[in-house]
Amino acid sequence: MLVTLAGTVTVTLFAILILGSYTKRTTVKGQLVPVGGQMKVYALQAGVILEKYVSEGMTVARGAPLYKISSERYDANASPVQAEISSHLTDRRDLLTGELEKARKLHADERDTLVRKLASISRESKALEAQIVSQRQLVHITKDASQRYQGLVEKGYISTDQFQQRQADHLAQMKVLQGLERELAALDQQRVERSNELSGLDLRQANQLAATDRLISAVKQELAESEARRTVLIRGACQKFCV
Template sequence: MVARGKHLYRPEYFEAQKISNEGRILLNTSFNQNIYFVLSILVLIAVIIFISFAEYIRRETLVGIVSPIGGMVKVQANDSGFVEQLFVKEGDRVESMTPLYEIKTERFDDTGVGVKKRILVSIEKQYQLLFERKKQEIQKADFEREALTDDINRLDDEVSILHNVLKLSNSELELTRSLFNKQKPLFNKKFISEVEYQKKQLELYSKESQVQIHKLNIQKLIREKEKLIFTLKSTDINLSLMLKDIDKQLEVITQNKVEFISQSDSQVLSPIKGVIASILAVEGHSVSNGQTLLVISPDSEKAFIELYAPSRSIGFIKVGQKVRLRFDAFPYEKFGVQAGIITSISKSAIAADMISNHGLVNNTEVGGLYQVRVELLKPTITVYGREERFVSGMTVIADVELDTRKIYEWMLEPLYTIKGKV
């Protein structure tokens, strides 16, 4: 009894445990299951190959606008006031220095009278008074010249008459001298008295005296004529000097008027040759100094695309890189996508509100924007069989390839990011 109590199980139990009559369970798989298994293996291999060799291209979508060579030119007001006259309309072709606007800068005093207008009226009166004086001086000189000319002509007539008188006096003198010479022999022979002889001699002296008096009168008339001629020339010279002085004063007044008008009325001129693209201020509008009045598109057949890239992608954009362009005016679903090449990239970023076309830029962008210029590979687009040029101002959406990476690199990017932060 004591010996059997040493073992909990019988010896036969242990012998039975050494013998195993059980076999392995075998399940027969169907043909479909085998196909599914093989396909799963192939898919797994394909996924591994795809992840290992496939590439992912990261793209950035940029917005921009078609701009002419030289860019769109904004014409600004050079003074504050209101637009009195607009000389052009949209679509007009203008030359350089063509008048575009007339801006009035009139100011009024307490009585409501325009101060500049009052000054301008005063300048006009000064000019008119001087101009009237000039006319009067010319009329006065004409009268004096006419009177002097008449006097000179009168003296010419008198001199001519005196010459005739002198000629007659000389004839009388010769005749008297001849008679006197004939009387002398008679006097010597005592045929005539001494008194009668002396009378003939006095008559001769009288004739000689008359001849000398006529000569003297002729000389006086000639001197008087020369004096009148000198006075006539002096009158012309004095008139010329007077007119020059008046013209100088008129020129000064005109210059003051021009300067005053240039300060009070500002005329805006076209800085370049081109086409009026858009007008922002019309007649009657109040404008301030530096305000944009209109936009001019330079007269150029060539155009480029001006894109704006954010800071996050500018490091991957390179000069010479190809760009795919979609124009809003020509839907790409119908007319296709155009191609271009990046020609330049700005060296520094600027704020979005400082860009001339800031309305195209997403206001949610943080940081500055870089200007990217793209040259079109083809300056036209085929629209229903005809070639159409791109017009300045057309909006553009561009797709730019930034970088190419393997799929597994893209999948492991979060790990690289964590590693970089650590």
């Protein structure tokens, strides 16, 4: 029996060597692209199909939308987590946008106020300059009168009281002139300060608006990322067309 079994094994091996064949295997680099038939498409993450843009038998171009998949997460109360995050971000974006518009209006009002203030200072300065011209004339007149009365009192034509009255008139007009000149100097100082403030206003306001703009951009980016985590759009990946 052992002899018969050994003979059978020998014959079988001999038949394999004579009649058998060997398939050579070679590893190549590349990507398999189906010419026709079916192709499996996998989403980047698990979810629920919200919309289907294709149907069986359609020709789909590369990059064309195939499915929109919801990847929303829910908390213990069955509330959508990502939707809540997006809602908060939307509110934050709208709030910042509103603040930006208010800031622009306030900045415009601030500029208008400064411009009006400068115009008012200019008008006051011109009025004071005109008063000062008139007042200097009065000072000159009272000074001449005081000098004439001094000569008259020295000659004994008038009393000392009359001369002193003219001196008092001259000093009073001088005091008025000095007050007007101080007011003009104060207005000049205000004009310089308001002009400097107006010159630096554009830069200061631009910096404030830019800071708010950066915050809005950051919130928009977070909102876009949040929405991207909520839904995934599957697109065709064929080189040209696939069926």
